[in-house]
Amino acid sequence: MMSVSELAAFFAQAFPVGQVERDHDIVEIKPGSVLLQFEPDAASLRPGGIVSGPTQMGLADRAAYAVILAHIGPVAMAVTSNLNISFLRPVANRRFHAQATLLKLGRRLATVDVRLWQDSPAEVLAQATVTYAIPA
Amino acid sequence: MMSVSELAAFFAQAFPVGQVERDHDIVEIKPGSVLLQFEPDAASLRPGGIVSGPTQMGLADRAAYAVILAHIGPVAMAVTSNLNISFLRPVANRRFHAQATLLKLGRRLATVDVRLWQDSPAEVLAQATVTYAIPA
Amino acid sequence: MMSVSELAAFFAQAFPVGQVERDHDIVEIKPGSVLLQFEPDAASLRPGGIVSGPTQMGLADRAAYAVILAHIGPVAMAVTSNLNISFLRPVANRRFHAQATLLKLGRRLATVDVRLWQDSPAEVLAQATVTYAIPA
Amino acid sequence: MMSVSELAAFFAQAFPVGQVERDHDIVEIKPGSVLLQFEPDAASLRPGGIVSGPTQMGLADRAAYAVILAHIGPVAMAVTSNLNISFLRPVANRRFHAQATLLKLGRRLATVDVRLWQDSPAEVLAQATVTYAIPA
Numbered sequence: 001m002m003s004v005s006e007l008a009a010f011f012a013q014a015f016p017v018g019q020v021e022r023d024h025d026i027v028e029i030k031p032g033s034v035l036l037q038f039e040p041d042a043a044s045l046r047p048g049g050i051v052s053g054p055t056q057m058g059l060a061d062r063a064a065y066a067v068i069l070a071h072i073g074p075v076a077m078a079v080t081s082n083l084n085i086s087f088l089r090p091v092a093n094r095r096f097h098a099q100a101t102l103l104k105l106g107r108r109l110a111t112v113d114v115r116l117w118q119d120s121p122a123e124v125l126a127q128a129t130v131t132y133a134i135p136a
Numbered sequence: 137m138m139s140v141s142e143l144a145a146f147f148a149q150a151f152p153v154g155q156v157e158r159d160h161d162i163v164e165i166k167p168g169s170v171l172l173q174f175e176p177d178a179a180s181l182r183p184g185g186i187v188s189g190p191t192q193m194g195l196a197d198r199a200a201y202a203v204i205l206a207h208i209g210p211v212a213m214a215v216t217s218n219l220n221i222s223f224l225r226p227v228a229n230r231r232f233h234a235q236a237t238l239l240k241l242g243r244r245l246a247t248v249d250v251r252l253w254q255d256s257p258a259e260v261l262a263q264a265t266v267t268y269a270i271p272a
Numbered sequence: 273m274m275s276v277s278e279l280a281a282f283f284a285q286a287f288p289v290g291q292v293e294r295d296h297d298i299v300e301i302k303p304g305s306v307l308l309q310f311e312p313d314a315a316s317l318r319p320g321g322i323v324s325g326p327t328q329m330g331l332a333d334r335a336a337y338a339v340i341l342a343h344i345g346p347v348a349m350a351v352t353s354n355l356n357i358s359f360l361r362p363v364a365n366r367r368f369h370a371q372a373t374l375l376k377l378g379r380r381l382a383t384v385d386v387r388l389w390q391d392s393p394a395e396v397l398a399q400a401t402v403t404y405a406i407p408a
Numbered sequence: 409m410m411s412v413s414e415l416a417a418f419f420a421q422a423f424p425v426g427q428v429e430r431d432h433d434i435v436e437i438k439p440g441s442v443l444l445q446f447e448p449d450a451a452s453l454r455p456g457g458i459v460s461g462p463t464q465m466g467l468a469d470r471a472a473y474a475v476i477l478a479h480i481g482p483v484a485m486a487v488t489s490n491l492n493i494s495f496l497r498p499v500a501n502r503r504f505h506a507q508a509t510l511l512k513l514g515r516r517l518a519t520v521d522v523r524l525w526q527d528s529p530a531e532v533l534a535q536a537t538v539t540y541a542i543p544a
Contacts, residue, residue: 014183015182015183046151047150047151053193053194053197053216053219054190054191054193054194054197055190057189057190057197057219058188058190058193061189061190061193079223080189080223081222081223081403082220082221082222082223082354082356082403083189083219083220083221083223084218084219084220084221084356084492084537085218085219085220086217086218086519086537086539087215087216087217087218087219088512088519089512103494103496103532103535104496104532108405109353109405111494111496111535113521113535124511124512127511127519127521127537129492129494129535129537131353131354131403131494133381217517217539218490218539220356220401220490220492222375222383222401222403224375224376224383225376239360239396239399240360240361240396244516244541245489245541247358247360247399249385249399260375263375263383263385263401265356265358265399265401267358267489267490267539269517286455287454287455318423319422319423324466325465325466325469325488325491326462326463326465326466326469327462329461329462329465329466329469329491330461330462330465333462333465351495352461352495353494353495354492354493354494354495355461355465355491355492356490356491356492356493357490357491357492358489358490359487359488359489359491
């Protein structure tokens with residue numbers, strides 16, 4: 001399994017500054033799961049001062065990618081084939097988390113459950129199921 | 137139905153500069169559908185120079201919102217409850233379109249089919265089904 | 273492309289009597305799309321006399337499978353990897369249709385848009401996006 | 409919260425014999441979750457002797473319905489608005505379970521995470537996210 005610093009170094013080298021896909025922190029990597037956190041900025045917000053849907057989707061997608069890479073190594077060409085997200089509660093303008101858990105890591109497809117939360121993991125703000133296609 | 141200029145004015149006033157949610161053009165509004173176009177910039181790309189998933193999801197979500205607002209008027213509080221997207225083909229680093237078509241506009245929920253395309257509407261790059269909750 | 277009678281013969285041989293997966297009619301096969309129809313019976317209904325969700329999901333899944341097989345031949349081992357369905361309007365207790373359209377037929381994944389309708393294709397009762405994994 | 413016997417009695421009275429929607433057992437109801445089990449029969453299977461997709465979808469939908477009713481009482485008119493399911497591993501022809509957990513129980517929408525499993529809850533065979541619309 002990749003370590004937090006190895007995975008962070010891979011993202012820093014592969015992705016440009018200024019995107020939710022890069023500007024998150026990897027809090028923890030464990031067998032089967034990864035925890036990310038993200039600090040919203042002005043570009044992350046929508047009217048009313050809550051975190052926008054695309055920001056939430058970006059972090060959910062990134063968390064899914066992170067847990068897959070952590071287990072199979074830095075395969076930059078894994079690509080999202082499907083993402084389904086349910087927005088459950090508003091995400092306030094402060095740090096929030098994405099917990100990604102592998103449902104299945106197959107040879108060709110990997111499916112990940114992602115939950116966004118802020119105050120407590122039990123208060124889920126959004127749930128996403130994300131499928132990645134893994135190159136042969 | 138709102139006109140292109142009315143809808144564009146609403147988005148310009150309600151959303152900040154520098155987000156895919158704002159920096160698109162509304163090409164056409166027809167009964168039941170809206171066509172948007174978007175010109176990617178550096179922030180829209182991922183490694184390999186193709187348009188990132190979050191950019192695609194942002195435009196899909198925006199197109200769904202646009203077709204709903206065009207039909208019910210500027211109800212800023214309509215919120216996405218679910219978004220499901222299938223990424224089918226790479227989106228190259230040039231202008232692409234989002235065609236949003238109402239599947240159902242109910243009193244409480246609106247469901248929209250969105251297709252992203254670049255060279256031809258028949259060559260779908262991504263398909264999204266987006267559900268918005270409409271305030272009472 | 274398989275003909276209606278070839279595809280019907282394959283389903284009749286491969287699936288048992290008494291399931292929505294078998295007891296439908298193939299109305300038409302065209303490049304990129306297939307149209308099925310299904311006559312509900314008592315087992316298809318839920319309280320209130322409308323067609324149940326599982327019946328709708330079964331026909332949607334079957335229509336997706338049909339359009340894929342029609343294009344790649346009778347590969348019994350293609351399996352559904354993801355199905356997303358939005359239930360939009362009640363399906364009354366009489367014949368209804370499933371129109372399946374290929375969004376992408378790749379080597380490893382095929383993604384299909386399915387719409388259920390009864391009185392008119394323009395009045396969509398349910399929309400599904402279905403992804404099949406195709407064996408190597 | 410409804411008890412197992414109250415919920416079972418409601419399903420037995422509201423649904424006809426011979427459907428996955430009825431012929432399951434309610435194993436347990438706890439705050440926020442319900443566990444169902446189902447014994448496949450010939451009608452539940454597809455070629456190869458594994459449990460069919462529609463059977464899995466039927467039980468997932470039923471488990472979501474069960475956990476909602478257990479918390480709000482027997483509101484027969486709650487209807488599925490969206491169901492997204494990822495089929496991860498084959499379901500063998502023997503008893504399997506559906507664990508439904510409330511992600512959010514709102515006034516108008518309820519969203520439920522459902523996992524199908526057979527040998528161990530940790531080996532997820534299918535994951536579904538199901539949204540119900542709750543009548544006013």
